[in-house]
Amino acid sequence: MNLHHADVRRILELLDTAEHLDSLDLRIGDVVLQARKPGAALLSTPPAELPATAAPAVRTPPPAPASAPTAAPAAVSSPAASEVPERMIAIRAPMPGMFYRTPAPDQPPFVEEGQQVEASATLCLVEVMKMFNSVAAPAAGRVHSILVEHGQSVEHHQILMIVDPAEAEAAA
Structure with a gap:
């Protein structure tokens, strides 16, 4: 069984x-998928092996003991939605992955601040x-700020950039 992009x-x-699910670890053939919500504790057990004909199964981690200290969530550099x-x-990451400002290492960034x-112009990539995966501008405007460094790991729905659509209206 192959794991396709749409499946992931x-x-x-x-x-x-x-x-009630903070993380999941699964293995399908040679592919291992480990995903965690921010602040979820890492498990020391390996992902369950699935036979090639079985459908992917999601495994919930055992609850942590009440006396065990919980890991603090990693600080996210992007502002909260209210900010x-x-x-x-707010241009948000469509999935967790690596943020790239350029289409290739030797190419210039898709966009710069200002x-x-x-609308629909490619702003960055999330790998x-x-x-x-291309992240496109939902509307025309001016890139107000880029909140993530090139090559940085990002979380699902993390704010990557902020676009000011009023700047497009003023320019028109």
């Missing part, structure tokens, strides 16, 4: 929406499992 996206969506200025648009962008 669906699995990550399930993890994101599951209230995004009212008229501006640059005008058209997960060697698959690069």
Whole structure:
């Protein structure tokens, strides 16, 4: 059984929406998928092996003992949703992965702060499992700020950039 991009996206969506699931580890053939919500403790057990004909199964981690200290969530450099200025648009990571500002190591960045962008223009890439996902501008505007460094790991829904659509209206 092959694990496709759509399968990984669906699995990550399930993890994101599951209230009582903080992480999952699964293995399908040679592919190992380990995903954790921010602040979830790492497990020391290896992922369960699935036969090639079985459907992917999600395994919940055992509850941590009450006396064990919990790991503090990693600090995320992006502002909270309430910190995004009212008229501006937060560009969020569609999935956890690596953030890239350039299409290739020897190429210039897709955008710079202060640059005008058209609706649906590629702003950056998020790579997960060697698959690069383009993140497009939802509206025309000016890139107000870029909140993540090139090559940095990002979480699902983490704010990557902030676009000011009012700047596009003023330029028109």
